[in-house]
Amino acid sequence: MLSKKFYDVLNYEGSVSITSWTKAAPHVTNTWNSFLVVTDDERLLAPAAGMHSLENDLKENNHVIVTLAAREVEGKNGYQGTGFRLEGTAQLVSSGAEFDMMKEKYPFLREILEITPESSKQLL
């Protein structure tokens, strides 16, 4: 589902937005493009240090919307920049081989945020 262009964006630094929500309200947390690790089966892993509002939301609703972009990657029709919006589900993971791999890479993490995209849309 993730296109070559999506991986191109990850080669450049930028801020990633992660929106979660319950009936009460949404919350938006962030990470960096460079912090995302994509697994072979196209899940996204990110180090979670704070993310307490996200954690609370996920208990009620595990859907998330993720956006990320890079001005350096050419978009549609030669546009200078492109970005993606992913929708999917997420969970926090606090043990296992992927947790250990991420903990080595990002010692500051408390848990890993695992996002399973259900759709990915190139916006530009």
Place this chain on the structure above:
Amino acid sequence: MLSKKFYDVLNYEGSVSITSWTKAAPHVTNTWNSFLVVTDDERLLAPAAGMHSLENDLKENNHVIVTLAAREVEGKNGYQGTGFRLEGTAQLVSSGAEFDMMKEKYPFLREILEITPESSKQLL
């Protein structure tokens, strides 16, 4: 309300997330740091070309959450990178002096998105 650090972030390119929501679900749309114009009274103006989901949400709920960041700007405790989350209200504007100014700068715009922040939090 907007700190010097906030303006520093705007000097670097990056993607801005704008989350709107109704009882049904949130939507996330994006713009670039470089597209934001801050007025003297600290409203944010952005060119709106698409943003139809945002427009629909604003009819029901005019609150938005905005995030933006720059890896190039020093955060707290010497961290390499900082970002902000703003909460406030928004409206789309299709005439007036600010519309004309933005239209000249961004000929592709349909309307301008005007965001009035009620809070601004430095995240890193």
